[in-house]
Amino acid sequence: VFMGSKKYPKENFWDEFLANNGGESNAWTDCERTCFYFVCHQHSFNKALDIFAQFFISPLFLKQAVDREIMAVDSEWQMLAINDRERMRNLIAYELVEEGHPMGKFMAGNVKSLKEDPEKNGINVYEQLHSFYVKMYSAHYMTLVVHSM
Secondary structure (H helix, E strand, O other): OOOOEOOOOOOOHHHHHHHHOOOEEEEEEEOOEEEEEEEOOHHHHHHHHHHHHHHHHOEOOOHHHHHHHHHHHHHHHHHHOOOHHHHHHHHHHHHHOOOOOHHHOOOOOOHHHHHHHHHHOOOOHHHHHHHHHHHHOOHHHOOOOOOOO
């Protein structure tokens, strides 16, 4: 979602804005939830909050940006694949949990799981991403925390 919105369509606008205002942002997914955060100077907070909100109100999901994000996720997955802690977590997730338990789901995506396999099975990844957004990116599923100093 950080790759542009209808109100702020320039793809790297968010990163540039934060860099110019002493900030940073990131996101991570763990099990069944995703956490997004940002930090910036207080004087730019209202504008930052508007830009951030627009990612959830009207994200663009441009095909090229989605493809680059899939490659970034794949790169992270490849780095984790050699991490003993992650390999242990995968062992527990796939081999030791009861069948059907959410922990048994694939815990990290890669280019094969996020793009190649779905396309091989006739699934349009971009349509599925948009459908997931429409279904799941709803205020009643989200929690917002705002902290200022």
